[in-house]
Amino acid sequence: xxxxIVTVGSASGLHARPARLFVKAAAALPVTVTVTVAGKPPAKxxxxxxxxALGAVQGTEVxxxxxxxxxxxxxxxxxxxxxxxxxxxxxxxxxx
Amino acid sequence: xxxxxxxxxxxxxxxxxPLVRMSGPPELPLPRPVGDRSTExxxxxxxxxxxxxxxxxxxxxxxxxTGAEILDALSMMVGDPTLGEQVEDLICADTDAPHALHAxxxxxxxxxxxxxxxxxxRAQDLADLRDRAIAVALGLxxxxxxxxxxxxxxxxxELSPADTAGLDTTRVLAIVTEAGGPTSHTAILARSxxxxxxxxxxxxxxxxxxxMVAVDAxxxxxxxxxxxxxxDELRARGLAxxxxxxxVRGPGRTADGHPVQLLRxxxxxxxLDGAVSESFEGVGLFRTEFLFLDRTxxxxxxxxRSAYAAVLRAARGRKVVxxxxxAGADKPLPFLAMKPEPNPALGVRGLRVGRRMPDxxxxxxxxxxxxxxxxxxxxxxxxxxxxxxxxxxxxxxxxARKEGLGTVGAMVEVPALALHARQVLAEVDxxxxxxxxxxxxxxxxxxxxxxxxxxxxxxxxxxxxxxxRCAGAGQALGKPVGICGEAAADPRLAPVLVGxxxxxxxxxxxxxxxxxxxxxxxxxxxxxxLAQLALSATSPEAARQAAR
Numbered sequence: 001x002x003x004x005i006v007t008v009g010s011a012s013g014l015h016a017r018p019a020r021l022f023v024k025a026a027a028a029l030p031v032t033v034t035v036t037v038a039g040k041p042p043a044k045x046x047x048x049x050x051x052x053a054l055g056a057v058q059g060t061e062v063x064x065x066x067x068x069x070x071x072x073x074x075x076x077x078x079x080x081x082x083x084x085x086x087x088x089x090x091x092x093x094x095x096x
Numbered sequence: 097x098x099x100x101x102x103x104x105x106x107x108x109x110x111x112x113x114p115l116v117r118m119s120g121p122p123e124l125p126l127p128r129p130v131g132d133r134s135t136e137x138x139x140x141x142x143x144x145x146x147x148x149x150x151x152x153x154x155x156x157x158x159x160x161x162t163g164a165e166i167l168d169a170l171s172m173m174v175g176d177p178t179l180g181e182q183v184e185d186l187i188c189a190d191t192d193a194p195h196a197l198h199a200x201x202x203x204x205x206x207x208x209x210x211x212x213x214x215x216x217x218r219a220q221d222l223a224d225l226r227d228r229a230i231a232v233a234l235g236l237x238x239x240x241x242x243x244x245x246x247x248x249x250x251x252x253x254e255l256s257p258a259d260t261a262g263l264d265t266t267r268v269l270a271i272v273t274e275a276g277g278p279t280s281h282t283a284i285l286a287r288s289x290x291x292x293x294x295x296x297x298x299x300x301x302x303x304x305x306x307x308m309v310a311v312d313a314x315x316x317x318x319x320x321x322x323x324x325x326x327x328d329e330l331r332a333r334g335l336a337x338x339x340x341x342x343x344v345r346g347p348g349r350t351a352d353g354h355p356v357q358l359l360r361x362x363x364x365x366x367x368l369d370g371a372v373s374e375s376f377e378g379v380g381l382f383r384t385e386f387l388f389l390d391r392t393x394x395x396x397x398x399x400x401r402s403a404y405a406a407v408l409r410a411a412r413g414r415k416v417v418x419x420x421x422x423a424g425a426d427k428p429l430p431f432l433a434m435k436p437e438p439n440p441a442l443g444v445r446g447l448r449v450g451r452r453m454p455d456x457x458x459x460x461x462x463x464x465x466x467x468x469x470x471x472x473x474x475x476x477x478x479x480x481x482x483x484x485x486x487x488x489x490x491x492x493x494x495x496a497r498k499e500g501l502g503t504v505g506a507m508v509e510v511p512a513l514a515l516h517a518r519q520v521l522a523e524v525d526x527x528x529x530x531x532x533x534x535x536x537x538x539x540x541x542x543x544x545x546x547x548x549x550x551x552x553x554x555x556x557x558x559x560x561x562x563x564x565r566c567a568g569a570g571q572a573l574g575k576p577v578g579i580c581g582e583a584a585a586d587p588r589l590a591p592v593l594v595g596x597x598x599x600x601x602x603x604x605x606x607x608x609x610x611x612x613x614x615x616x617x618x619x620x621x622x623x624x625x626l627a628q629l630a631l632s633a634t635s636p637e638a639a640r641q642a643a644r
Contacts, residue, residue, distance in 0.1 A: 011392035015215065020169050047178035048169070049204045052218060055211030 002068040002075035004082040005061055010089045013057035018089035023048045025084055029077045036063040045081055098321045103272070103297030105316030106283040108341065108610060110334035111292055112310045112327050113269040115303050115320075116244050118252040118259065119237040121227040124198060130190050140183045140193035143232040147225060148175035150238070174225045179204065193233045201226035212436070243267070249309050251300045255282045265289050270311035272300045272318055279553045279582075287585045290606020294318055344609040344616075345375050348601070350594065354620040357600035358608050359417070361580060365406040371605050375612075378414035378475070380528065380602020381580040382407055384421055384460065393431050394456055400463035405470050413473040417528060417578075417602070419507065420460055420492075422446050422481040432456070441542065446482025446509075447492060454495070461499040468501070479505035479528055483520075484512050490523040507580075509533035514562040517569035517577075527566050528602070531581030535559050554583035555636035560596065564631060567597030578602060587614035592643050594620070595627025 010018035026033055026045035033045040037060060043050025045064070056062055064082050068074035130136045148171045155167035173179075179200055186196035205222045208215045228238045241250065241259055250268045252259070254275040260282075268291060273282045276295040286293030292313035294300075303309065303320055310319040310330040314337075322330070348358035359380030362368060368379070387395045387403055395403075408416055423429045424445020432453065437443035450457035461478065468476040480492040483506040493504040505526035508514050514534065521527060531554050536543040538559055541551035563579070570577035578600035583589055585603035587610040593601065594615065601611060618626070626643040633639035 015218075016169070017165060020165065020172060023172060044178055047176050048172040049176045049207075049222075050178050052173075052215060053204060053207035053211055055215050 001065060002078045003065045004078050005063050006082045006085045008056050008058055008060045008062060009086045011058050014054060015052055019051050021089050022084055023051055026081055031066050031074050031077045033064055033066045033077050033081055101297050101299050101318040101320060103294040103316050104278055105313045106286050106293040106295060108314040109292035109337055110310060110312045110330055111269045112331050113247055113249045114306050115251050115309045116242045116248040116305050117301055118241055118250060119239050120253060121239045122231040122234055122236050124194055127195050128192050130187060130192055133188060136187045136193050137184050139233055140187060140196055141180060143229045144174055144180055146232045147228045170221060170225060194230045197229045197233060198226060249311055253301060260285050265291060272297050272311060274298060274301050279549055284582050287607050288604035341609045344612050347377050348612050348615055350615050350618055350620045350623060352619040356594050356615055358612055359600055359602035360605050361602050365410045368410040372412055376414060379411055379416040380578055380600055382416055382418045384419060388421055388429050391431060397459055397463050400460060401466045404464050404467035408467055408471040408474040415475045415477060417477040417479060418464055420457060420480050424449055447480040447488055448482060461496050461501060465500040476501060477503040477505060479507050481507045482509055483507060484510045486516055486519045486523060489520045493524050508566055511538045511562060514566050517566040521569050521573050521575050526576045527570060528578045528580050529563055529566055531579060531583035534562060538562060553636040554586060554589060555639045557631060557633050557639055560631055564596045571597045576600060587611050590614050591618040591623040592627050592630045595623030
């Protein structure tokens with residue numbers, strides 16, 4: 001099991017633009033990553049509604065997890081999403 | 097068979113075009129047994145995919161990046177694979193597609209509502225997405241304003257603010273609603289857009305989509321299914337009316353030459369594109385919120401300065417009345433970190449935010465002063481929203497003057513301020529009456545609640561009384577008192593307001609020619625007479641009747 005705990009870095013939390021960028025990145029990965037916030041059922045990182053329902057704000061601790069395999073795809077996916085979560089995505093220029 | 101439907105006309109103008117009806121939310125039919133599960137799953141999945149694709153297409157076409165991002169996020173919500181899986185599971189448990197869609201969306205709606213704050217606001221989006229998906233699954237048109245791809249006459253039972261946000265006025269030739277009165281949201285919107293409109297038009301939703309109709313807003317009549325010759329005749333009359341209105345020129349004045357400034361309400365410099373002609377008298381309300389919305393940090397000093405300077409340049413030396421940031425729990429801004437309030441309309445909003453967090457307000461005033469210094473010949477007036485006491489008005493005036501802004505005013509939205517108009521005007525240079533909020537607070541009637549629309553009627557004699565009190569204080573002290581709410585855009589009310597002593601009327605640009613024409617047909621003495629009649633009426637209907 002590949003797993004990492006990160007703190008949400010975006011000022012607006014894990015919704016609006018950060019949620020869009022995060023979910024889009026997760027959907028493009030070859031493995032399923034789950035997101036967990038204390039006290040809530042885990043959500044799939046590629047589920048926009050599940051991610052929004054976590055209600056994670058800036059500073060919330062989030063656990064990312066994926067099944068790992070020999071090629072390390074799970075760990076790579078978790079690391080990629082963890083870096084995204086820790087960054088301030090509000091500071092990223094709009095993509096649309 | 098040609099027929100004629102009557103209603104209450106709003107504005108003027110005659111247009112001819114094909115009618116397209118707006119669909120309401122679909123009614124969920126009674127549950128039915130699921131036949132073939134895979135067919136039922138495909139029906140539901142297709143509905144979700146259709147709604148997602150429609151939103152993605154609108155996102156790709158959207159002209160502004162914020163709108164595009166919002167539509168894309170909505171598309172991602174309805175296209176959420178987990179949502180699709182839940183729908184599939186429900187169908188496999190013998191729930192039909194519409195009910196499975198309903199249940200899956202409701203589950204998430206509940207979760208978002210529980211998450212509170214921003215998420216709870218998104219819960220309404222889910223209700224809208226749910227209705228769209230269910231409509232598609234039922235083979236009905238998606239709810240919302242239709243987009244037939246050509247100009248059309250929009251027919252609806254009634255329009256809500258959510259329906260009309262982003263209404264494409266190059267496509268909507270006229271609006272006709274079955275319900276609603278002269279002060280309904282639809283009527284207010286049509287007036288501000290300058291779109292011919294008939295409200296309270298019984299039978300219009302029975303007209304088949306695509307039928308040619310003619311809407312005569314002044315007469316309050318919708319003709320249905322006319323022959324070609326009649327269509328041509330009505331088109332020609334429509335052009336004549338449009339030409340007559342286009343010929344209305346010059347500054348606002350009564351028939352005997354008493355000047356009344358007719359100003360514009362704007363949200364950014366773009367709203368002045370093509371508006372600054374010889375008749376342009378200035379801006380009576382520049383809402384500065386656009387700079388602050390959807391931001392996690394306040395806009396920088398330089399960003400504000402250049403946005404304000406752009407407006408001042410576009411106004412070419414005409415007066416611009418700037419309203420400082422009007423935010424609060426009702427219009428939350430992330431960087432203000434406002435706590436949710438049980439009753440936001442009565443909570444910390446407008447100047448009350450500035451009193452608690454003066455830094456944002458002081459920076460805004462400083463940026464405005466810098467913009468004024470940068471643009472040659474700029475005439476800047478500044479006013480604060482939601483002022484309740486003379487003390488607050490004086491506090492704001494001192495702050496603004498310290499930053500070098502010479503003409504400082506207060507908005508009258510709270511009845512207490514109208515009652516003390518004379519004391520307030522001793523501290524500030526002008527008053528501007530926001531009739532929408534003033535009506536809301538005077539009649540204790542939520543302005544968002546359509547069921548209370550009669551209390552929010554700008555012809556309510558008690559509201560006119562408060563306006564008269566402000567205008568009288570202005571006359572006594574020789575200071576201007578203007579109106580910048582919906583009331584200012586009603587051509588029949590304009591002479592009454594002028595008769596009460598109001599010195600300027602500020603409205604959406606398209607409403608100006610009608611108001612100008614109305615004032616030009618009354619002398620000041622007429623206006624004063626009408627004002628007395630309206631003031632002594634005992635109901636808005638009686639006031640309208642008396643001031644005819």
